Amino acid sequence: MIISKVGKSALSKSVSFNAKRLSFLPTLQRRKKFLIKHTKQQSRLYSQDLQRNEKETIIKLLYNIGSKKEAEQYLRQFSSVESQKFAVIKVGGAVISNEIDSLASSLSFLNRVGLYPIVLHGGGPQLNIELEKAKIEPKYNNGIRITDAKTLEIARSIFIKENLKLVEALEKLGTRARPIPGGVFIADYLDRSEYGYVGQITGINKDIVNASIEAGALPILTSLAETPSGQILNVNADVAAGELAKVLEPLKIIYLNEKGGLINEETKKKIDSINLDEEYDHYMAQPWVKYGTRLKLKEIKELLDHLPRTSSVAITAVEQLPKELFTDSGAGTLIRRGYRLFKFNSLDEMDKNKLQKRLQINPSSDFISNLSKKSCKVYSDEPYDALAIVTQEKTNPNAIPFLEKFVATKTIILNNVIDNIWKMIQKDNPRLLWAIDDHDENKAWHFSRSDGSYTINGKTLFWYGISVEEVSAAIKDFAATLSNTNTTQSSSSGRAFTNVSRNFSTFTRYNQYNQYNNNTFSISNLLRRQYSTSTSSKVALIGARGYTGQNFVSLLNNHQYISLSHVSSRELEGQELSGYSKEKIKYVNLKAEQMKEMQKNGEVxxxxxxxxxxxxxxxxxxxxxxxxxxxxxxxxxxxxxxDNEWTYGLPELGDRESLRKAKKISNPGCYATGSQLSIAPLLPYISETPTIFGVSGYSGAGTKPSPKNDPKFLENNMIPYSLTDHIHEREISYHLRKTVNFIPHVASFFQGITLTVNIPLSKTFKSAEIRELYEQKYAGEKLIKIVDDVPLVKDISKKHSVKIGGFGVHSSGKRVVIITTIDNLLKGAATQALQNINLALGYDEYEGIPLE
Incomplete structure (x- = not known):
């Protein structure tokens, strides 16, 4: 509405201005021509204004998928190539049958930011159904469908039908698309006597694809090919996508499937990435890599061998397409050629010119001479685009290795070489120390790879694999060094490197046990603390009299590094705060002007x-x-x-990196937290609107007296309220990007929520399969527990976690009921608030939160 009003306002002013000019035109005919011309101009400007604002809105939505930095980085990368070289997306027939709305939405999303993916789809499942109706038994030879004249006739009809179906779905969303069922692939018979009407592609007519993109429409292709004489031939869609990619050389070749990636059949887990130059032989030797998986890996390697190293293949699910393209972590399986990785045991084994160029240092620099005095291991890819240097004191073989440098260039942004080098470092160095500038934009990458950290004077020391005593000694050494040097530190990390190579730098190692006094650090603190700042943080609680405020105070009372400085309540002003034993604090009644001055003075x-x-x-x-x-x-x-200017604080479903950088956090509602956690793992498979039946204890109605928090009125009773349009219904729908129905109730118990969530499904599931999806989604989450039975609200009361269970699947396999319990005052409010604060202030996410 805001965009429309702005555009219409501008148009109105312009038409008004032009109307004044009309009075000076001598004839009615010239006035008419002038008005038509300028109305068209203003309409065109209005349309462009709408498109520009819509693109900006879509880009902002990308920030919710990943970080702002990631979104901008990938948009620059993808926008820097010709439109037809962005991506070739191969869509399986099952995706069109079962997930066409999600597919159209994802493709429209890409087009709204100015990208033109080339879409090629198959129709295998649909063809099998129609062949069965026609009583034609499918026949295969070496995995290739034998195609007789009748099969080809049915296949052509299906391809055209499915092609138009996808085009229509895109057009309904306002995205221009052009059906291209044939004419792109030129082919000869593969072997007519053996396979019938099956083609072997000999050429690509890319002019048809280019014409569609130049006209502003997404090209939607089928895998039907033609001989030079015009005979239609059937071609495998994967093969067609590969041949098309060889000619267009896109940055990305994407295969959409229902599994969302390649699955390791032994571990049953998705493979995040494969570096073919390093790992191809390893995977091909695995006993579970056979049949279709083996063939797909082989074909992908042959494809990427023909393409520039900047190209990569991604296998992912439809709904994860934006995340796969616009985040460093991705969503499916990323496959790229990469480079072979090397390890050197000294600088003498390396190409000195390449090394100095990558490190951007003078051959005579002190850094090189200092390295020669230590044991040194260097990890690098073939062209030195990524390079890490780990040192160890020669005189002390038991000293903890230190990561001196870690640099990379923009050429590896899309290739994820950094993570492979990090694996090599971890394998060789079970213990490690390294340091960065505290304001480094990639700080979250370091946190995720460390066991702990310590921050002082704007610098952060990280470590993994070392004992508490070693941590204490390393921190003392680090602090002593910083007090004696002004060395500047900076870092680089992950797939999200900036365009300029940026380095780690070292601190000179002092004697670990003799250079600093022992009263500065506490071993017990180090045992409980993962990452923290060097001083305690001060928190002011505004509106402390409610149940949530009381629980928040209780949590802070057990937090080692956060203290209350002010508690504000108009009703309780002057009274002493109970439940807080760190120091005596009295309630105050802070006014807005007072808070403004406190902010200026840095008191909070x-x-x-x-x-x-x-x-x-x-x-x-x-x-x-x-x-x-x-x-x-x-x-x-x-x-x-x-409000998009505020970070929505649901760590288990959001971007923890964004929370670590956040200055404004909106804490989710209690019902909204439980409901989103209940639904999120099944988002790709929802066919109709989910319904949430929620029952809360009466503490959720607050402290202000009302029938909803009156124990006598609630005795033997349960009260439905806000039957439609509850604010949590909007919140859940908004953040899941999926409309839900929500019906809240309040019952006679004090604390806790139980949610019964009914979810219609687009495909058939078993209960065990549903549970597995939830276990995979929340693996490693300390405050989410997946249980077999139905969780009870009495068991979650005064607990900090969420329990999800039930997993009752309807006999059709296409409807599931999920039961979730959550404490409305804790994980639904105070506990989650502390999670968010810990992340934003640099502490361990769970500091101060009792873990069961």
């Missing part, structure tokens, strides 16, 4: 707004006026849950 590290909906905006404005982004603001109300 984090403001927690525990106010009713619609109340906190003046306070947030005052904090921003004091000095925006100086402190963290976390809002427990619903006021900012739909």
């Amino acid at each position: 590290d984090c403001w927690v707004m525990a106010l009713p909906n619609g109340i906190c905006t003046p306070f947030v404005q005052a904090i921003n006026e004091g000095q925006a982004d100086k402190s963290l603001i976390l809002d427990l109300s619903a006021d900012y849950r739909f």
